[in-house]
Amino acid sequence: MSKVMVCNGCEQPLIFTFAFPYCEYYCLSCGAKGGIFGTGHEVELTPELKSTLVTIHRKWGQVKRHIVASRFKLTTCNICDKTNENHHQHLTPKEKAKSEWALEKLESWAVL
Numbered sequence: 001m002s003k004v005m006v007c008n009g010c011e012q013p014l015i016f017t018f019a020f021p022y023c024e025y026y027c028l029s030c031g032a033k034g035g036i037f038g039t040g041h042e043v044e045l046t047p048e049l050k051s052t053l054v055t056i057h058r059k060w061g062q063v064k065r066h067i068v069a070s071r072f073k074l075t076t077c078n079i080c081d082k083t084n085e086n087h088h089q090h091l092t093p094k095e096k097a098k099s100e101w102a103l104e105k106l107e108s109w110a111v112l
């Protein structure tokens, strides 16, 4: 049987994300976030957890492409290409707004 990483607080599945610096895991159910070590624990993947996981990934899929994580260069960006800057250092106002919207959305789902 396969395993899934769940939140220490609410026992719901965690997502793996680069949305928050140094917090690779995020819990869409209660808003907990943390690094690779100590944030969650593995449990057996039950049918209930599996369907929760589908919902979580559908929500995450709506916002993840809008989130501009720090510490990364964008391969399609000229400025990233020509300077030493990471992409978040020269976001357009539109990209910035989108990214903030996505992060807010992400946190608004954490209602437990």
Ligand SMILES: [Zn+2]
Residues within 6 Å of the ligand: 007, 008, 009, 010, 011, 012, 027, 028, 029, 030, 031, 032
């Ligand atoms: Zn949680």
Ligand SMILES: [Zn+2]
Residues within 6 Å of the ligand: 074, 077, 078, 079, 080, 081, 086, 087, 088, 090
């Ligand atoms: Zn760039």
